[in-house]
Amino acid sequence: MSEWTWEWTGYDPAAERLRESLCTLGNGYFAARGALPERRAGLLHYPATYVAGCYNRLESTVAGRQMVNEDLVNLPNWLLLRFRLRRTEGAWGPWLSPDTHALLDHRHTLDLRHGTLARAFRHRMDDRDMFKVEQIRLVHMGDPHLAALRTVITAEDWSGEIEIESSIDGEVINGNVHRYRALNRHHVTHVRTGAHEPHTVWLTCRTSASDICVALAARTRIIADEVPASSVLRPTRQRAVHRLVVPFSPGRRVTVDKTVALHTSRDAAISDPLGEAVDRVTTAADFPTLLNSHAAAWERLWRRADIQVPGEAGRILRFHLFHVLQTLSPNTADVDVGVPARGLHGEAYRGHVFWDELFVIPYLNLHFPEVSRSLLNYRYRRLTRACRAATATGRSGAMYPWQSGSDGREESPEWHLNPTSGRWLPDHSRLQHHVGSAIAYNVWQYCEATGDTEYLHTGGAEMLLQIARFWADLAVHDPGADRYGIRGVVGPDEYHDSYPGTVLPGLNDNAYTNVTAAWVLTRTLELVRRLPAWRREELFDRLRLNADELPKWEEISRRLRVPFHRGVISQFDGYDDLAELDWNAYRSRYNTIRRLDRILEAEGDSVNRYKASKQADVLMLGYLFSPSELRALFQRLGYNVDEDLWRRTVDYYLQRTSHGSTLSGLVHGLVLARARRADAWQYVQEALEADIADIQGGTTGEGIHLGAMAGTLDLVQRGLTGLETREDALWLNPVPLPALSEYGFTVHYRGHWGVGVRRRSGQLEISVPDSDQSPIRVMLADRAVTIAPGETCSLVVPDTTPDHSSRWA
Numbered sequence: 001m002s003e004w005t006w007e008w009t010g011y012d013p014a015a016e017r018l019r020e021s022l023c024t025l026g027n028g029y030f031a032a033r034g035a036l037p038e039r040r041a042g043l044l045h046y047p048a049t050y051v052a053g054c055y056n057r058l059e060s061t062v063a064g065r066q067m068v069n070e071d072l073v074n075l076p077n078w079l080l081l082r083f084r085l086r087r088t089e090g091a092w093g094p095w096l097s098p099d100t101h102a103l104l105d106h107r108h109t110l111d112l113r114h115g116t117l118a119r120a121f122r123h124r125m126d127d128r129d130m131f132k133v134e135q136i137r138l139v140h141m142g143d144p145h146l147a148a149l150r151t152v153i154t155a156e157d158w159s160g161e162i163e164i165e166s167s168i169d170g171e172v173i174n175g176n177v178h179r180y181r182a183l184n185r186h187h188v189t190h191v192r193t194g195a196h197e198p199h200t201v202w203l204t205c206r207t208s209a210s211d212i213c214v215a216l217a218a219r220t221r222i223i224a225d226e227v228p229a230s231s232v233l234r235p236t237r238q239r240a241v242h243r244l245v246v247p248f249s250p251g252r253r254v255t256v257d258k259t260v261a262l263h264t265s266r267d268a269a270i271s272d273p274l275g276e277a278v279d280r281v282t283t284a285a286d287f288p289t290l291l292n293s294h295a296a297a298w299e300r301l302w303r304r305a306d307i308q309v310p311g312e313a314g315r316i317l318r319f320h321l322f323h324v325l326q327t328l329s330p331n332t333a334d335v336d337v338g339v340p341a342r343g344l345h346g347e348a349y350r351g352h353v354f355w356d357e358l359f360v361i362p363y364l365n366l367h368f369p370e371v372s373r374s375l376l377n378y379r380y381r382r383l384t385r386a387c388r389a390a391t392a393t394g395r396s397g398a399m400y401p402w403q404s405g406s407d408g409r410e411e412s413p414e415w416h417l418n419p420t421s422g423r424w425l426p427d428h429s430r431l432q433h434h435v436g437s438a439i440a441y442n443v444w445q446y447c448e449a450t451g452d453t454e455y456l457h458t459g460g461a462e463m464l465l466q467i468a469r470f471w472a473d474l475a476v477h478d479p480g481a482d483r484y485g486i487r488g489v490v491g492p493d494e495y496h497d498s499y500p501g502t503v504l505p506g507l508n509d510n511a512y513t514n515v516t517a518a519w520v521l522t523r524t525l526e527l528v529r530r531l532p533a534w535r536r537e538e539l540f541d542r543l544r545l546n547a548d549e550l551p552k553w554e555e556i557s558r559r560l561r562v563p564f565h566r567g568v569i570s571q572f573d574g575y576d577d578l579a580e581l582d583w584n585a586y587r588s589r590y591n592t593i594r595r596l597d598r599i600l601e602a603e604g605d606s607v608n609r610y611k612a613s614k615q616a617d618v619l620m621l622g623y624l625f626s627p628s629e630l631r632a633l634f635q636r637l638g639y640n641v642d643e644d645l646w647r648r649t650v651d652y653y654l655q656r657t658s659h660g661s662t663l664s665g666l667v668h669g670l671v672l673a674r675a676r677r678a679d680a681w682q683y684v685q686e687a688l689e690a691d692i693a694d695i696q697g698g699t700t701g702e703g704i705h706l707g708a709m710a711g712t713l714d715l716v717q718r719g720l721t722g723l724e725t726r727e728d729a730l731w732l733n734p735v736p737l738p739a740l741s742e743y744g745f746t747v748h749y750r751g752h753w754g755v756g757v758r759r760r761s762g763q764l765e766i767s768v769p770d771s772d773q774s775p776i777r778v779m780l781a782d783r784a785v786t787i788a789p790g791e792t793c794s795l796v797v798p799d800t801t802p803d804h805s806s807r808w809a
Contacts, residue, residue: 003315004113011098011106013044017176017701018694020046023110023117024345024704025137028052028329028371029144030262031344034108034117037135037149038082038097040169046176046701049075050344051264052327053337054214055351055406056207058184063424065415070405072340072351073187074176076203077169078216078260079137081151085125085248087160095165096123104130112322113302114295115141122156130156131248140290142297144331145263145280150287151256159249166220166258168193168203171238176347177702179419188214193235196278201233201240204274210406213265215273217281222246223255257287268334301325304753305367307713308744316688317716320709327706328364333374336381338404339706346703352403352411353378356707358438358624359663363714365449365725366747372446373455379439380459382408383466386436390470397469400439402432420595421602428497428505431490433474436467437516441624444523449725451750457535461527465543468524468553471517475556483561485509486517491572493617494661495597495607499574509573511618514560518637519625521557525550558636568649569618569641581610581656592697594660613657615664618649622671626724626733643675650675662690662708670719673735681739687712716743721757721764725749729777729784734764734797752776752789759797767792 008019016036023034035047050072057070086092094100098121106121119135132154140146153162170191174180190206202217220242222229234241246254261281263273270276284290305325307317327343338353339360357375364372379400385408386398393399401410412430417423443463447456475484488506490497491513498505528536528550540547562569565576586593593599597607597614616623621630627643634641650671659665665686672680686695690708694700717723720740722733730749744758755776756767768776770790778785780795787793 003318004111006110006112006319008108009106011103013099016044017046018698019108021345021700021702021704022691023108024323024326024343025115025117025139025147026326026344027139027141027144028325028327028331029335030139030147031326032079032137032139032147033345034110035079036098036119037079037137037151038095039099040077040080041172041175044099047077047079048172048176048346049078049262050351051075051214051262051266052332052335052340052344053266053406054207054212054264055210056187056212057209057406058187060182060184062182062415065424067183067413067415069183069350069413070352070411071174071185071187072344072347072405073207073212074172074174074347075214075262076172076188076191076205076216078147078218078262079149080167080169081149081164081220081256081258083153083162083164085158085160085162090160092163093125101125112318113298114291115139115298115322115326116291116294125158131158132156136291138291138294139326140294140297141301141329141331142293143280143284145261145267145277146284146290147260147262148287148290149258149260151258152253153256154253155248155250157250160247162246162248162254164220164222164244164246164256165241166201166218166244166256167239167241168201168216168218168260169239170203170205174347179417180347180350182417191238193237193240195233195235195240195242196282197233198231199242200278200282201235201242202274202278203240213273215263215277217261217274217277218242219259219281219284220244221257223257224253259284259287259290266336301329304746304748306745307716308758309716309740310742313685313688313740316692317712319692320688320712323704324360324363324706324710324713328360328368328371328375330368330371333368333370335374336378337375338378339375341706342703343706346701348699348702349403350405350411352405354403354707355432355435355438356710357442359666359707359711359714361442362445362449363710363717365446366717366749369446369450369452369748372442372450373452376439376443376446376455376463377459380463383463385409387466390473395470396473397471398436398463398466399433399470400436400467402430402435418598418601420598423601425601426505428490429494431488431497431506432492432494433470433489434492434510434513434516436470437513437520440464440467440520440523441516445725449749451728456527457531461531461535461539462543464520464524464527465539465545468521469545469549471520472549472553472556475517475560478561481561482559484556484559485561485573486514489513491617492620493571493613493615495612495614496572498608500578500606500609507572507574509561509563511562511569511571512620514562515621515633515637516624518557518560519633521553522633522636525553525557558638560637562634562637562639564639567645568652569645571613571617571653575611578611579609581612583655593658594696596658596660611656613653615657615659615661616667616671617653619653619671620667622646622650622674623667626722627674647675654679659686662687662696662705663711665690666708666711666715670715673715673719673737677735677737680737684712684715684737684739687715716740717745717747721759723757727779729779730755730766731779732764732766732795733781734759736797749776750774756792762796764795764797765792766795 039045104122109118137149173185261277339357390399403411416427443460491510669684724731775788
């Protein structure tokens, strides 16, 4: 395999769903899993098509309880294309598939550079009869409503007829996630099919509750040298079928081109989804032309975003970038969607939007700022809903949901299934109010990176003010300690959602929640001071914000409590009172303890009793903030957190984390790169391999982990370079990590397209492309340089430095 291609050889039914996720093709508007075209969904295969933002809500009865869940909908399967054979005057044989006929030389090749998935195999019918099949598919990056599949069939030693069935299958359910099987999964209704002569069939349907109209049209053509083909369009109740029969003889080749158009009623600038789909597919170019324009669109993306890292790590990083761009491309900027945690690759988490944009937007800011702004607008459009949610709990400001879908209401389930025990349990994850701080962080990072003052002073300011307002109202003053506390929340850890022996959910003074809330209040106050007077007055009037609230915000931003115990930062108040877990005993008893919460619950115990974390919680602070900024945050709160205390904190939680999330290795890798470099690589490597090796044990088949993939890119882009965009300058403070000692990438910064950053041989090279823009200020720990357009600056940086070197100054 080259640095641009990934291959899967042979046919392994048990690994099909994993491969399907990893071979998904998409364009930011819709995506299709990398399933075999000849197979419908079943126990082994799961073809699926997802349109960004196409959700539907269903009610289910499970264990005597009524549940309502909103899901990203699996739409009709456009990929279906199968064939069967018969000898002259004989009967038709069965439809061919790898589950009924042995395949020889079976191979899938994913081409990252051109955005295609190729497949090749040979069928042997008996001792001598054989034919070869080659397929290549694309989901068009240039025209986001088109997809295409080319199939080339060559008879090596066989004669007779071949029947090809090309169809759109409307008989689909959401069946990708086994643990959701007890829920209502029939989202598609009102299926209609039809034909448009001479080569096109179509299918329309609606989602049952959200009433989104979906239309697909498929044009199938035979390209064969002087070989007549019969063609019949056969729409049925649930499937739109096109059947073609072609005579075959040894050595003859037949090419089948299937082109598909997809539209929904959510699309802009259309009148009728069906009419638009039929018109688009009937006028679409032929396959070679589509392939060329698709590859050209991908080439434009790679010019803006490619990352160069030598070796296997570089191959994986490019693979991650490929999947990020398939979910969030410039096409996404025209759609009202957020960041789906599992991409457009599967149905885990029901396609919901969590806080994963925290790991995605910082990377996009410096390559596709228009996509970042669109993702922030997804949150802004739901600001009113977040304010209503806060009001419903007696709070002011905006309380964003932990899980968001179509309209921004809280989509977190009230109950969830533990597949280990088979029991349904209360779900308190909606208490992760720190998602609001993540949104504020992303607004700030976007505006610092792009200089988009217009956004910062409008939608960005409204979100920051309302999120700050919520934190200020949630904080409760303790007169005895003269500190403010935030009670009844759940931190990023997710294992701990209540105190042992209590019935009330939630924890008090989660360190991550309190510190990030203080950061939001501080940044919002800074923004208020920077706003033009007329805009400040307009905002205060629009939001009914009283200027008298600001002194309280100032006080809270300096007096929020952060608990400590035994010389380390406490994850939350009372953490030290929890019992220690016998980690060695559980590791010896179970193959993996990543989901320790499920194991303990199945044993009749609770993870709430123990000092055990699913993923980084306190240490997330070291992921979001540089050491100097983190120290300044704690100083503002009246605490002295130096490098020794932080090192002890890192060591303490490292020993008590099960890494039950793919984000955990990513966060620990970056934190250790800054704090204890010798141990960093194993966690970085785990983050790189999380989906490729499916380290969570079957979860990748339900969708890739988009936050972790984007986070590995940002680990190189911002983590290893120490890159920050603040105070109208690029700040760099490189972290030497021997296993990733060489890298290169370009960024878009303040109107400069293609600012190059490259590290090699102890030097950091920064090049600014020629333009009429202003010079760029670059700040390092010990110097400042100004680089004009058209210039390149080489800075000597040591390949090895002591851990923490001047980073906490």
